[in-house]
Amino acid sequence: MLQVGLVEPRHAAAIAGVIGLAAGAGMSGLLLVYLFVQAVLYGRNCGGVGWFFVINFLGFGIEGGAMAFWLRYWRGVRRLSTGARWKLVAGCWALTAAYFLVFTLRVR
Numbered sequence: 001m002l003q004v005g006l007v008e009p010r011h012a013a014a015i016a017g018v019i020g021l022a023a024g025a026g027m028s029g030l031l032l033v034y035l036f037v038q039a040v041l042y043g044r045n046c047g048g049v050g051w052f053f054v055i056n057f058l059g060f061g062i063e064g065g066a067m068a069f070w071l072r073y074w075r076g077v078r079r080l081s082t083g084a085r086w087k088l089v090a091g092c093w094a095l096t097a098a099y100f101l102v103f104t105l106r107v108r
Helices: 011-042 049-072 074-079 082-106
Strands: none
Touching (some): 011 049, 011 082, 049 082, 074 082
């Protein structure tokens, strides 16, 4: 059986937070690339593209900024108490869930 274990258990929360933020930033970034490719290849400028761009641009900026902040203060996150670390991780995933919710409700 192949098993992956952490060298230090305190890395678990930091890694889980990065994964949560990367999920939101990755989705919004890929959707921005999709919008750019559609505009270049097909010259699409239909109704609703403005909101599509705004939601994904803001999502990418907020999630990307949060991920940069998270990575910058990686050591500080690891030094927090266990409860505080996991509350921050829940916040990272809640931010991503909020982005997905806004995207789903606004973009049809």
